[in-house]
Amino acid sequence: MIVRIMGEGQVRLDDSHFAELNKLDDELLAEVESGDEEGFGRTLAGLLDAVRRLGTPLPDDALQPSELILPASDATLDEVREMLSDDGLIPG
Numbered sequence: 001m002i003v004r005i006m007g008e009g010q011v012r013l014d015d016s017h018f019a020e021l022n023k024l025d026d027e028l029l030a031e032v033e034s035g036d037e038e039g040f041g042r043t044l045a046g047l048l049d050a051v052r053r054l055g056t057p058l059p060d061d062a063l064q065p066s067e068l069i070l071p072a073s074d075a076t077l078d079e080v081r082e083m084l085s086d087d088g089l090i091p092g
Helices: 015-034 039-056 077-083
Strands: 004-005 008-014 066-069
Touching: 004 015, 004 039, 008 077, 015 039, 039 077
Parallel strands: 004 066
Antiparallel strands: 004 008
16 A cells, blocks of 8 residues: 655555554544544654554655555644544545
């Protein structure tokens, strides 16, 4: 799967990491819904760190269609609330 982190670029992730990322996505969704800004910031950072750690960065000149687009690390709770659908950031 190809994942884009807004403002950073794309990484290729093996599908085997989907469960770990879904867990973080569920936590993030709960924090957005409850308005927990501190938890939101911590979980968003954890989700982005996991994608960076588990993924392989694609070259800057590679233009692959992204299956998943994640917000930038400095995104606000309100900005992410707008991005979310009922399924969260990571489609399940």
